[in-house]
Amino acid sequence: MNTQEPKKRxxxxxxxxxxxxxxxxxxxxxxxxxxxxxxxxxxxxxxxxILGFLVKLSLxxxxxxxxxxxxxxxxxxxxxxxxxxxxxxTKKSDPRAMTAKDTASAMVLVFSISAAIGGTLIFAPKxxxxxx
Amino acid sequence: MKEMxxxxxxxxxxPPFKRLKNSFKYSFQGLIYAFKYEMSITTYSIIVAIGVSxxxxxxxxxxxxxxxxxxxxxxxxxxxxxTSLEAVVDLCCHEIHPLAKIAKDTASAATFVLSITTLIxxxxxxxxxxxxxxxxxxxxx
Numbered sequence: 001m002n003t004q005e006p007k008k009r010x011x012x013x014x015x016x017x018x019x020x021x022x023x024x025x026x027x028x029x030x031x032x033x034x035x036x037x038x039x040x041x042x043x044x045x046x047x048x049x050i051l052g053f054l055v056k057l058s059l060x061x062x063x064x065x066x067x068x069x070x071x072x073x074x075x076x077x078x079x080x081x082x083x084x085x086x087x088x089x090t091k092k093s094d095p096r097a098m099t100a101k102d103t104a105s106a107m108v109l110v111f112s113i114s115a116a117i118g119g120t121l122i123f124a125p126k127x128x129x130x131x132x
Numbered sequence: 133m134k135e136m137x138x139x140x141x142x143x144x145x146x147p148p149f150k151r152l153k154n155s156f157k158y159s160f161q162g163l164i165y166a167f168k169y170e171m172s173i174t175t176y177s178i179i180v181a182i183g184v185s186x187x188x189x190x191x192x193x194x195x196x197x198x199x200x201x202x203x204x205x206x207x208x209x210x211x212x213x214x215t216s217l218e219a220v221v222d223l224c225c226h227e228i229h230p231l232a233k234i235a236k237d238t239a240s241a242a243t244f245v246l247s248i249t250t251l252i253x254x255x256x257x258x259x260x261x262x263x264x265x266x267x268x269x270x271x272x273x
Contacts, residue, residue, distance in 0.1 A: 034144065036148055036151055036152065037152075037155060040152075060195055061195075064195070064198050064199070064202065067202060068202060071202075071205070071206060071209075075209060075213075078213060082213075082216055082217070082220060085220055086220060086223065089220075089223060089224045090223065094223065096219045096220075096222050096223040097219075097223055098161075099162070099165055099215070099216070099219040100216045100217075100219035100220045100223060101158065101162075101216075102158050102159070102161045102162030102165060103162040103163075103165060103166055103212045103213070103215045103216040103219065104162070104212070104213060104216040105155055105158050105159040105162055106159045106160070106161075106162030106163040106165075106166060106212050107162075107209040107210075107212040107213045107216065108159065108209075109156075109159035109160070109162075109163065110163070110205055110208045110209045110212060111205050111206075111209045113205065114201050114202060114204060114205020114206075114208075114209075115202075115205065117201050118198045118201045118202055118205075121194060121197055121198050121201070122194075122198060125194070
């Protein structure tokens with residue numbers, strides 16, 4: 001490895017505000033194009049939002065639902081990033097690469113399980129009230 | 133995208149249903165790995181079990197349950213991503229390097245910050261109820 005020091009940041013505020021928008025948008029575009037699970041998450045997000053308008057969630061419930069959307073989609077993007085980092089380093093199968101990718105996807109699994117339980121707790125009583 | 137690397141092409145060639153099945157399989161493998169070899173995951177699970185049983189005992193409202201579940205998911209997920217990042221750093225860099233130190237330290241700082249915020253919100257939810265059940269705990273009155 002090279003003996004490269006971590007670079008010191010000279011400017012506190014970067015004037016290239018453009019890049020702050022550009023690269024995230026590129027990442028989101030990539031994830032939408034090539035990640036199947038991202039597409040599935042977005043479809044579920046849209047469906048849950050429509051259901052939320054139908055059963056008339058309160059403000060607190062909308063906030064909780066939005067937090068859940070945020071961390072599931074963000075976790076999916078971080079998972080994509082870690083997979084890309086591992087692929088960048090090695091193409092061969094390696095136990096540490098395996099650990100890295102598996103635990104990154106386990107994170108998304110844990111996030112989506114907790115979001116699913118939270119969403120059920122929000123929506124189930126309302127749907128049962130409407131149906132029966 | 134202008135150019136695609138071979139792993140992306142290989143990923144796109146597998147049928148979608150198989151990809152989904154594989155991703156579930158590997159996720160469960162990762163969970164099992166983390167529970168086997170990571171001390172902090174075990175610790176958090178014990179704390180989570182204690183918190184959930186406290187919730188049943190003190191009778192949380194629905195909103196509080198949802199918040200507790202979100203917090204549990206966040207904290208376990210961030211712990212898993214910390215494990216994952218440590219594995220990535222170990223994979224690519226075998227000797228001591230300042231950038232590797234930054235990567236590992238900030239990843240564990242993320243879990244630290246999240247556990248402090250979780251601790252604060254859990255005490256905001258639970259403390260008033262505990263003080264209601266045991267009024268002698270307010271010794272200054």
